[in-house]
Amino acid sequence: MKLAALFRFVLFATLLGLASNVWMGERADQLQTSQTALLTARLNAINELRLLQSEFDALQTLVAAFVVSKNSQHLVNYYELLDAHAGARKYAQPVDNVYWSKLIAGNTEAVPLVPAEGETLESRLLSPQNVAPNLSVDVKASVENILSLSKRLREREQIVFALTQGLYDPDAGKYVSEAPVRDDLAIQMLFSEEYLGMSNAIRAEIQGRIRAVELGFQTVIAAQANNIKATANFDLYLGLLVTLMALVGLAVLQRFVVAPLRELNKVSKQIAQGNYSVTLPNPRFVTEMSNLVKGFALMIGSFKRELEQGEAARSAELIAFEAKMGRERAEAQVEARGMLLANMSHEIRTPMNAILGMTALTLKSDLPEQERNYLLKVQDAAKSLLGLLNDILDYSKAEAGMVEFEHIPFTLDEVLANSFLAVQSQAASRNLMLLNEVAPGYSNQLGQRLVGDPSRLRQVLSNLLSNAVKFTESGSVRVFSKLQTRSDTGLDLRIEVHDTGSGLSKSQVERIFEKFAQGDSSISRVYGGTGLGLSIARELVIRMGGQISVESTPGMGSCFWFSVPVVYDSDILIEPLPLGYQHGVVFHQPGPVADCVMSVLNATGMQATLVSTLGQCIDHLDENTCDWVFIQSDLLDPSEPLPAELLEHLSNPALRVVAIDRDLLSADSALLQLLPSELTKQLIHLAHPVLMQDICAAPRLDLPNLPQPGAAREYPSTLQGKSALVLEDHPVNQELVCSYLKAAGMQVTVCEHGQEALELLDPDDAPHFDVIITDLEMPVMDGYEFTAWLRDQTRWMDTPLVGLTGHAFSEIRNRCLDLGMDDFIAKPVEARVLYATLADLLHAETPSPLPTPPTLPNLFMEHCADLPAKLRGHLEQLDEVAFVREIHSMVSLLALLGEQALHHVFRDFEQGLNNQTIDAKEVLDQIRTVWPALVKKYSELVEKATPT
Numbered sequence: 001m002k003l004a005a006l007f008r009f010v011l012f013a014t015l016l017g018l019a020s021n022v023w024m025g026e027r028a029d030q031l032q033t034s035q036t037a038l039l040t041a042r043l044n045a046i047n048e049l050r051l052l053q054s055e056f057d058a059l060q061t062l063v064a065a066f067v068v069s070k071n072s073q074h075l076v077n078y079y080e081l082l083d084a085h086a087g088a089r090k091y092a093q094p095v096d097n098v099y100w101s102k103l104i105a106g107n108t109e110a111v112p113l114v115p116a117e118g119e120t121l122e123s124r125l126l127s128p129q130n131v132a133p134n135l136s137v138d139v140k141a142s143v144e145n146i147l148s149l150s151k152r153l154r155e156r157e158q159i160v161f162a163l164t165q166g167l168y169d170p171d172a173g174k175y176v177s178e179a180p181v182r183d184d185l186a187i188q189m190l191f192s193e194e195y196l197g198m199s200n201a202i203r204a205e206i207q208g209r210i211r212a213v214e215l216g217f218q219t220v221i222a223a224q225a226n227n228i229k230a231t232a233n234f235d236l237y238l239g240l241l242v243t244l245m246a247l248v249g250l251a252v253l254q255r256f257v258v259a260p261l262r263e264l265n266k267v268s269k270q271i272a273q274g275n276y277s278v279t280l281p282n283p284r285f286v287t288e289m290s291n292l293v294k295g296f297a298l299m300i301g302s303f304k305r306e307l308e309q310g311e312a313a314r315s316a317e318l319i320a321f322e323a324k325m326g327r328e329r330a331e332a333q334v335e336a337r338g339m340l341l342a343n344m345s346h347e348i349r350t351p352m353n354a355i356l357g358m359t360a361l362t363l364k365s366d367l368p369e370q371e372r373n374y375l376l377k378v379q380d381a382a383k384s385l386l387g388l389l390n391d392i393l394d395y396s397k398a399e400a401g402m403v404e405f406e407h408i409p410f411t412l413d414e415v416l417a418n419s420f421l422a423v424q425s426q427a428a429s430r431n432l433m434l435l436n437e438v439a440p441g442y443s444n445q446l447g448q449r450l451v452g453d454p455s456r457l458r459q460v461l462s463n464l465l466s467n468a469v470k471f472t473e474s475g476s477v478r479v480f481s482k483l484q485t486r487s488d489t490g491l492d493l494r495i496e497v498h499d500t501g502s503g504l505s506k507s508q509v510e511r512i513f514e515k516f517a518q519g520d521s522s523i524s525r526v527y528g529g530t531g532l533g534l535s536i537a538r539e540l541v542i543r544m545g546g547q548i549s550v551e552s553t554p555g556m557g558s559c560f561w562f563s564v565p566v567v568y569d570s571d572i573l574i575e576p577l578p579l580g581y582q583h584g585v586v587f588h589q590p591g592p593v594a595d596c597v598m599s600v601l602n603a604t605g606m607q608a609t610l611v612s613t614l615g616q617c618i619d620h621l622d623e624n625t626c627d628w629v630f631i632q633s634d635l636l637d638p639s640e641p642l643p644a645e646l647l648e649h650l651s652n653p654a655l656r657v658v659a660i661d662r663d664l665l666s667a668d669s670a671l672l673q674l675l676p677s678e679l680t681k682q683l684i685h686l687a688h689p690v691l692m693q694d695i696c697a698a699p700r701l702d703l704p705n706l707p708q709p710g711a712a713r714e715y716p717s718t719l720q721g722k723s724a725l726v727l728e729d730h731p732v733n734q735e736l737v738c739s740y741l742k743a744a745g746m747q748v749t750v751c752e753h754g755q756e757a758l759e760l761l762d763p764d765d766a767p768h769f770d771v772i773i774t775d776l777e778m779p780v781m782d783g784y785e786f787t788a789w790l791r792d793q794t795r796w797m798d799t800p801l802v803g804l805t806g807h808a809f810s811e812i813r814n815r816c817l818d819l820g821m822d823d824f825i826a827k828p829v830e831a832r833v834l835y836a837t838l839a840d841l842l843h844a845e846t847p848s849p850l851p852t853p854p855t856l857p858n859l860f861m862e863h864c865a866d867l868p869a870k871l872r873g874h875l876e877q878l879d880e881v882a883f884v885r886e887i888h889s890m891v892s893l894l895a896l897l898g899e900q901a902l903h904h905v906f907r908d909f910e911q912g913l914n915n916q917t918i919d920a921k922e923v924l925d926q927i928r929t930v931w932p933a934l935v936k937k938y939s940e941l942v943e944k945a946t947p948t
Helices: 003-069 072-086 099-105 121-131 139-165 183-190 193-272 287-363 369-399 412-429 444-448 454-470 506-511 533-543 570-574 592-603 614-623 644-650 670-674 692-696 731-743 754-761 783-790 810-819 831-841 856-863 867-876 880-897 900-915 920-945
Strands: 089-091 113-115 408-410 433-438 450-452 476-485 490-499 547-553 557-568 583-587 607-611 628-632 656-661 684-687 723-727 747-751 771-775 801-805 823-826
Touching: 003 072, 003 099, 003 121, 003 139, 003 183, 003 193, 072 089, 072 099, 072 113, 072 139, 121 139, 139 183, 139 193, 193 287, 287 369, 408 412, 408 454, 412 433, 412 454, 412 476, 412 692, 412 900, 433 592, 450 490, 454 476, 454 490, 454 533, 454 557, 476 592, 506 547, 533 547, 533 557, 583 592, 583 614, 592 607, 592 692, 607 614, 614 628, 614 644, 723 731, 723 754, 731 747, 731 831, 731 856, 731 880, 747 754, 754 771, 754 783, 771 783, 783 801, 783 810, 801 810, 801 831, 810 823, 823 831, 856 880, 856 920, 867 880, 867 920, 880 900, 880 920, 900 920
Parallel strands: 433 476, 583 607, 583 628, 628 656, 656 684, 723 747, 723 771, 771 801, 801 823
Antiparallel strands: 089 113, 408 450, 450 557, 476 490, 490 557, 547 557
16 A cells, blocks of 8 residues: 555545534534523623612612711712613613722712613613523512612602701601701611611512522523533544544554564664664665655764764853852852841840840849949940841841741731830930821721731831931921721721931932931941841831832921731721710810820710810810810929819719820829829829820729628619629639629629539539620630530520620631620620620610729739749740730730730730740740839739728
8 A cells, every 4th residue: 555545544534523623613612602692691680680789789878978978979979870760861881780889989980870761770670581581470579579678768868868958857757948957867767777677678689689590591501501512422423433544544554654664763773872873774665765764864964963062062051050059059158147147146135135134123223323324324235236136137037038927917006006115215215205196087996907917017117216216306206197098908008207306318318228328427326226227127118018218308307108008807997986976175285296186086986175274174074075084284283273173073983084194204293193082093194105095995993992792782683693604714804703793793603714614514413504704715725615615515505605805806706706605895894894795695784883893903912913923933834825824814904904005015925925926035024124113003002092
């Protein structure tokens, strides 16, 4: 057989395969086009229904936005959308189902609703019936229900509009030409159960329509899929036939062509072994084989040429490999140098911390003045050296590529508090005032629910603050915080540090962020430092996806700012502000400092009024009901007594009195000296910089003793006789919670951990409890594990269960509720919150009056005075879990005592220990430094409260 005949056979099989593929391809395209049309029709029907749902939601949002902002554009959009539903208007161009939410948020341009004869709401609701096969017959009833609910909602919204314009009399229940504006009633109607129920009903109906459309298309799409499958099977069988024909052709090729090639194969093996001096066969009869032998000859010649070229290429590759190895060795040396520098710096920090700690302790003792001066110089030098080492460590980490970023929940106030704390003593020594200001529109909720890297933010801000304090001779250093919306759950956090220093020239600004760069060569001699701080801050900000820069004018001060992206929980935007509907009066000298205080108060939701004289303050308290009064301490003259009218107001137990001091060193303020002793116990001290968390967490510190067990007292009848099981390991929290429960006449049983409670509740004859209150973090068995066990027990499945924790994050709350807890209380526990929660769970009225808390100094001295010894014991036993738990227990107690600075420091200790960014021994050393003074303070309070 000639090769030409064999090739014709193979060609025929190939053409047959190609023809079958073309035919089957066209058939498959037809089926795919048909199925795509069905899917497109289903998608269009569903999108139309979703657009309708977004329009219903937009109507509600526009009403709420108009009531809150009085922006007439929301009203115009509302009525244009109603015209579109009536068929009088239509969109000038197609929109999607997120158009209205973007338009209301200001994130897109408006698409005009032009006058036209468009589709009505009813026709749009019925339009899916025209394209969806097998649609349910009850569509008409569903549409009528939606129209009826929509009509009722629109009637309610018209009443809301009339209430905001003073055109509706709620008592008479009719529209009038003039009536009082009732924004509060309008908001109440928008959030009423009936209004929200009708909205949810429309949403449910539309979702039902969407499911019906999907089911209607399901059968047809499935049939189309079967057709596609059948076509694929036919294509498979035809392919097998073509393959069989090809195999026949290959068998013939094997017999008449491959056999002659075997001898050439032997020759090729010799060539592969490098033997190019071979004798080629001399084939006959087949011209193609002769040509193949000629090709072998040409190939051998090509191989010889390539061999010569390959030797030259290998020589070049060897040179390149040696260069690469040299480069890698150099990079390894750089990395090893950075790692060595980091390890050396870290090892030096440990003895440096010991030097600082021992120096601080020695300075607290009685020393001759000359020796005290010597130690102060040692302390300053050690702090400077530690700062240099920290800069070198950060720089070496960045150079070695060891910087890692976290993505964890944090509060902006914690970052600010710790950054301010790092420079507070230095600022006080230079008589500089530290100020905190927040931008309008900033809210406490946003600051409480951010997600990012707080430690890196704190590092950047601390560097900027340290520089500002270092180079400012007089005046103030002000931090301005601003949150700007980037997306639905994203924010840009911008923090500015303003100082009143000498400012920077244009050339200094251009190189201020360079490594080892300072304003001029004299700075390192006068102020010290390596010039690494700002370059490290710039590197961290850029790695977090942000920006950093400086704006400065010589002689006018500087503004260093940075902006980084963060995310937040969008659900917080519908939550009320912590101090919303509370009123306060601020007696403060007008000016930039007062503006900072007012910005912080406004961010908490408080409605605060600024007055500049005591007379104005008294008049405001006479004419208004206030929850807070803030008094600038240094405006008072200790030699002049306070007016009797003001003292009468300050004696009101419902009024929180706050003294605003210049700094922490001014806590012994003029106001404290002028108040009677019974009022000084209630006085709350706030020092600049004022933070939102300090105001929201400010306690009402009352120090009377608990009622004696036999004393006559009128207990609330609603909780009288109820039994409660309390799971709490810390004795202070045990006594606090139990005192509140017993004051309400409840019977209390205490367990120190979940395992003890399990052994109490597991037997069949276990006592009955009306409610169970459990801490989350306990030894042996924590609150999470106990809750999971409790909800698996039939007897205790429905028993009300309340969680206690010092963490107020939404993630913790959601985890508690998911496990089966009925409610959640954040520490420190307040009687008002505890009673309201129990009354709600036990279907009872809230007890009144509220009891006084236990004598807090006594509790502190009894259970916490020996805290350093307890922590040292945990370290000696290598019990890190108990060490962290002890720190966690102190966080809520310090907040309850009003020790805000220490409260934030201990909270940072807890986070650092959990994240392994701080050493437990370092924590213990710092606590040992401050604890004796705190013990002395509360020991004196106990002595004063003890009758002689």
